[in-house]
Amino acid sequence: MYPAPFRYHRAATLDDAIGRLVGIGEGARALAGGQTLLVWLKMRFDEPTDLVDIGRIPGLDAIEHDTKGVRIGALATHARIARSPLAKQIPIVGDCANGIADNQVRSRGTIGGSLAAGDPSCDWPVLLTTLDATVHCRGPAGARTLPADGFVQDLYATRLEAGELITGVSFALPGKGSAGAYVGFKRCAPAFPTSSVGVQLTLNGDDCTQARIALGSAALTTIRAQAAEAELSGRTLNAQVIARAAEAAAAAADPVPDQRGSPAFKRSLIDALVKRGVEVARRRARGETVEVSHEYY
Amino acid sequence: MGWTGTSVRRKEDDRLVRGRGLFTDDELEPGMLHLHILRSPYAHARIVRIDTAAAEALPGVACVLTGREVAAQCEPFMQIGPPPCDKIRDLPMAVDKVVFQGEPVAVVAAATVALAEDAAQLIDVEYEMLEAVVEAEDALSDRSILHEAAGTNRTWQGVFEYGDVEGAFRDAASVVRIPRMKFHRFASTPLEPNACIAEWTRQGSVEFLCNNSFPGFAQQLLAPGLRLKADQLHIRTYDVGGSFGNKIWNYVYMALAALASKKAGGRRVKWTETRTEHLLGSGHGNERTYLDTEVALDRDGVITAVRSRHIDDCGAYTRYEPLGCVIWSQVLPATYKLRNMRIDFTQTVTNKCPVVPNRGYSRMQQLWFMERIVDICAHELGIPADEMRLKNYITQFPYETPNGCVYDSGNYPAMLAKGKELIGWDRWQREIAAGRKAGRLIGIGIGTTLDSGTNNFGQARIVNPFLPFSGNSEVCTMRLDIEGAVVVCLGTTPSGQGHETSASQVVADVLGIDPSMVYVRPGFDTAWNTFVGHSGTYASQFAVTGLSAVHGAAQKLKAEMRRLAAFMLEAAEEDLEFGTGAQGPEVRVKGTDKAINYWYMANLVNNNNAMLDESLGDVTLNVRHVYRPPFKVPDTERKFGNLTLTYAAQLHIAVVEVSRETCRPQVLAYAAVDDCGTLINPQIAHGQVHGATSHGIGAALMECLDYDETGNLLTATFSDYCPITALNIPDIAWGNIETPSPFSYNGAKGMGEGGGAPLHTMSAAIQDALHGAGVIVTGSHHSAPRLFEILQQPNRDEAVSVERRGGKQGRR
Numbered sequence A: 001m002y003p004a005p006f007r008y009h010r011a012a013t014l015d016d017a018i019g020r021l022v023g024i025g026e027g028a029r030a031l032a033g034g035q036t037l038l039v040w041l042k043m044r045f046d047e048p049t050d051l052v053d054i055g056r057i058p059g060l061d062a063i064e065h066d067t068k069g070v071r072i073g074a075l076a077t078h079a080r081i082a083r084s085p086l087a088k089q090i091p092i093v094g095d096c097a098n099g100i101a102d103n104q105v106r107s108r109g110t111i112g113g114s115l116a117a118g119d120p121s122c123d124w125p126v127l128l129t130t131l132d133a134t135v136h137c138r139g140p141a142g143a144r145t146l147p148a149d150g151f152v153q154d155l156y157a158t159r160l161e162a163g164e165l166i167t168g169v170s171f172a173l174p175g176k177g178s179a180g181a182y183v184g185f186k187r188c189a190p191a192f193p194t195s196s197v198g199v200q201l202t203l204n205g206d207d208c209t210q211a212r213i214a215l216g217s218a219a220l221t222t223i224r225a226q227a228a229e230a231e232l233s234g235r236t237l238n239a240q241v242i243a244r245a246a247e248a249a250a251a252a253a254d255p256v257p258d259q260r261g262s263p264a265f266k267r268s269l270i271d272a273l274v275k276r277g278v279e280v281a282r283r284r285a286r287g288e289t290v291e292v293s294h295e296y297y
Numbered sequence B: 001m002g003w004t005g006t007s008v009r010r011k012e013d014d015r016l017v018r019g020r021g022l023f024t025d026d027e028l029e030p031g032m033l034h035l036h037i038l039r040s041p042y043a044h045a046r047i048v049r050i051d052t053a054a055a056e057a058l059p060g061v062a063c064v065l066t067g068r069e070v071a072a073q074c075e076p077f078m079q080i081g082p083p084p085c086d087k088i089r090d091l092p093m094a095v096d097k098v099v100f101q102g103e104p105v106a107v108v109a110a111a112t113v114a115l116a117e118d119a120a121q122l123i124d125v126e127y128e129m130l131e132a133v134v135e136a137e138d139a140l141s142d143r144s145i146l147h148e149a150a151g152t153n154r155t156w157q158g159v160f161e162y163g164d165v166e167g168a169f170r171d172a173a174s175v176v177r178i179p180r181m182k183f184h185r186f187a188s189t190p191l192e193p194n195a196c197i198a199e200w201t202r203q204g205s206v207e208f209l210c211n212n213s214f215p216g217f218a219q220q221l222l223a224p225g226l227r228l229k230a231d232q233l234h235i236r237t238y239d240v241g242g243s244f245g246n247k248i249w250n251y252v253y254m255a256l257a258a259l260a261s262k263k264a265g266g267r268r269v270k271w272t273e274t275r276t277e278h279l280l281g282s283g284h285g286n287e288r289t290y291l292d293t294e295v296a297l298d299r300d301g302v303i304t305a306v307r308s309r310h311i312d313d314c315g316a317y318t319r320y321e322p323l324g325c326v327i328w329s330q331v332l333p334a335t336y337k338l339r340n341m342r343i344d345f346t347q348t349v350t351n352k353c354p355v356v357p358n359r360g361y362s363r364m365q366q367l368w369f370m371e372r373i374v375d376i377c378a379h380e381l382g383i384p385a386d387e388m389r390l391k392n393y394i395t396q397f398p399y400e401t402p403n404g405c406v407y408d409s410g411n412y413p414a415m416l417a418k419g420k421e422l423i424g425w426d427r428w429q430r431e432i433a434a435g436r437k438a439g440r441l442i443g444i445g446i447g448t449t450l451d452s453g454t455n456n457f458g459q460a461r462i463v464n465p466f467l468p469f470s471g472n473s474e475v476c477t478m479r480l481d482i483e484g485a486v487v488v489c490l491g492t493t494p495s496g497q498g499h500e501t502s503a504s505q506v507v508a509d510v511l512g513i514d515p516s517m518v519y520v521r522p523g524f525d526t527a528w529n530t531f532v533g534h535s536g537t538y539a540s541q542f543a544v545t546g547l548s549a550v551h552g553a554a555q556k557l558k559a560e561m562r563r564l565a566a567f568m569l570e571a572a573e574e575d576l577e578f579g580t581g582a583q584g585p586e587v588r589v590k591g592t593d594k595a596i597n598y599w600y601m602a603n604l605v606n607n608n609n610a611m612l613d614e615s616l617g618d619v620t621l622n623v624r625h626v627y628r629p630p631f632k633v634p635d636t637e638r639k640f641g642n643l644t645l646t647y648a649a650q651l652h653i654a655v656v657e658v659s660r661e662t663c664r665p666q667v668l669a670y671a672a673v674d675d676c677g678t679l680i681n682p683q684i685a686h687g688q689v690h691g692a693t694s695h696g697i698g699a700a701l702m703e704c705l706d707y708d709e710t711g712n713l714l715t716a717t718f719s720d721y722c723p724i725t726a727l728n729i730p731d732i733a734w735g736n737i738e739t740p741s742p743f744s745y746n747g748a749k750g751m752g753e754g755g756g757a758p759l760h761t762m763s764a765a766i767q768d769a770l771h772g773a774g775v776i777v778t779g780s781h782h783s784a785p786r787l788f789e790i791l792q793q794p795n796r797d798e799a800v801s802v803e804r805r806g807g808k809q810g811r812r
């Protein structure tokens, strides 16, 4: 329960952090909210020699949106995002932020850390894939952007290069007729979801012109359920169409058996969550206010 | 009378809510050493080699201990069970082999906890893997034996048979058969984990500050274990953050801390368990399998006989076991009047964490079994669950059960009526019918349960006739302090139950003063001379044993005060009255203002005794009272006798819906009716009901200590174990009835364990919800993934069969 000894550095600026990470090399890790990293260290799954705390770098925690789009700094915590006007304006963002863990974790954990952790059960990668977001990074080789879709490549592995940091994420404001929902199923607050689903639909009445669906805890990384999207795009939504999409999403999943359930159970959950997500997205597209968050047990 | 029955504000809360409590881990001083325990990652393995050189060389490390060294300095802990249990070498650390994941294999004492953990990582242990047995029935095949000297994994076997079982089955109108049921493994996971501080003093004694909950027992095990005299162990507790029985066997860890202190030259050594250690190695609840159950019923649905085979899984060591092999029989027929029963009971060790007497210990397993029988029979025979109970409930009290236990008092039909009213039974019946029409999986279930308290330790002789245990007792010492304050010491180890408050109420009533004038010392201390072998907090007994001791001591003190006052006031004893006057608590001559206050009396005895007459030579105002319940040694041959003094009862009703989408079981309504006899402090009792109910709901819906086939615990963190929290606790409608116990001086019954009522209730409600889908609930754990599996493969055809004799034939 106590980490192995490490040196602690507090980075003053982004460049300072990158410089230290590159300078120290292999044994260095960036520390943001610590809600994933410190757990690993306490269990001694990981024993870095140096932690470079990026948590106090100024200007990395802004939550902004204008007509062009939304930009969230890497250090914005789940709790701040949940309380921001953005969460009201784009309810799918509130669904995700509010559903993560408990108050304690939400108050410290950051959106950047959630992406960088590369954990298939983390919620932000799923949401950002659903929203077709862009990840902004900066490293020794300068700044670059990467799509959120595919940013997490494998279990605990992302496309970040050595010494490279996430500075923020951005995505377009959903257009007219576009609405979404993020739904998860978990056993209790401090547990990661058993399954989670993000759905974003562009609707004209019941006609779906565009659909994006991403699944969490459904494989070794976040996956996009393209076959399910194809079932919805260009179709008029009805129970049958939605059921086919849900089935396609469940089929795309490749969940691992664990404490949270068997693959068959998790597939059936994905099926149910896709249906629920589509339902909520439809209602929101019609202008209804629908509160959803993660469901417990 | 007086303060009894009023919700006096809890005295303990002032310090606790201000963060001024003193829990073991709060004690910190310079130079103190910290202990880290290196635990086995494997469930069953031989220890080939341990190399501690690198750990010992780390600066800041005071000492490292391995099993060999421990074995050389310790005697194996006493075993309660009959042969072959005596062959089980139970030492606080594994010596040549480990038998469960998490078993200690070495300890490090170092200047900081982090350093101790760093050093432990440098210990090199070579293991040779052995085959693990994790399922009880598999373990009983002796395919792989845990304790080789014992020659078998079976730790106990016995048949409990009463009445005319064969005859009842011969005459039955129907026989219901349930081939297999299973009660799962969980634990109540107190907020404060196990902790202790040990100091092996220069005088060769050991000082302990700890949170052990049964120090009377711990001392008897630790002293011979550490090769010391009992009086050389000074055991203290202070504030304790929950116990639920889980802290009974932390004496094992107390021994390790003591030995580390000894090796470190007598420095104080602190050990505080981490949450993962707690889940791996602090004690789990008993797991039980029920095989070949057969139930005989008459034409009216009255159960006339039950026979079954039970297999109890006690984990890797017997420790408090095999007591669980008899404790369940305190509630043999549950709340039902059947007279014919035959239970063939076997217990086995497995490569899992040893069990502890977890809240509802061994009784809830039996009560769940009986409640399952009642509900399964009701459903299969088409009798509503409430009617089924009314047909079968015991209604005359005191009631002697087939095995000689005496249920003191109760009124189960009244509790059922109250529960139905609280939940809105009739309205729910309509809503459930409508919901089902709409395709919802929704059901209502009743769970009746007993919380038997104040046990007769003589029942231990049913598992081992040679044990020198019987009866029960508790102590209170009380004195009028030098300045006239009433100071009370208890032999119990309160861990949140408000003993300081309840004890004050009792004393206040005896002396006619305000509870705030009574000072009850927090915690337990062997140095107070306020303990016996039974001392501790366990088995729902404080309200009876603890408070009877307090009451007895208060009477003794009062008698001395009366004599003293009579002498000083020159009045007859019967003319005196106790109360509070202008100068505080006093004794006065009735109807006059002639009085003597407490300070004056205390001063007379302690400072000013030449004033006293010789006839008052025995008056010390310092009394000790030991309460002993009226028990006899049970007949061990017949397994017959009164095993418990009081029987509190709980009746819970829940409405549960299983989501068709996600299989999540959701509690739509919950009612809990309690009867623990006369209430001492209703608010405290209410809190206990709420806590026990929450624990039970957590156990039924969320919590399970799951092992894989290699004996690897899959739920070793709270993120995986998911204990219930406020977010998952439904609103609980609370009701209460009082059937005073004729066997306790105050009419109170021990309470607090709640017998696992919600476990029975959830199983009943879920079965009601899923019966139409072809499901019979045969397990006690109902997480969504488990409900998914059962809905995928409804089990009714294999899980139950009904044979109807004469006239109409049964379904199968």
Ligand SMILES: Cc1cc2nc3c(=O)[nH]c(=O)nc-3n(C[C@H](O)[C@H](O)[C@H](O)COP(=O)(O)OP(=O)(O)OC[C@H]3O[C@@H](n4cnc5c(N)ncnc54)[C@H](O)[C@@H]3O)c2cc1C
Residues within 6 Å of the ligand: A029, A030, A031, A032, A033, A034, A035, A036, A037, A038, A039, A054, A074, A075, A099, A100, A101, A102, A105, A108, A109, A110, A111, A112, A113, A114, A115, A116, A117, A121, A122, A123, A124, A160, A164, A165, A166, A167, A189, A190, A191, A192, A193, B719
């Ligand atoms: C009990 C518990 C329950 C939880 N439940 C959930 C849940 O239900 N859903 C969920 O989504 N999450 C859950 N989490 C995880 C939580 O959301 C974490 O906050 C998040 O995964 C990591 O964010 P962080 O800021 O804490 O990152 P840290 O723990 O500080 O870092 C995580 C990793 O990311 C790297 N890193 C951090 N920031 C950056 C950056 N800007 N650029 C590059 N690398 C970076 C670190 O080096 C490290 O490798 C839970 C955590 C706990 C402790």
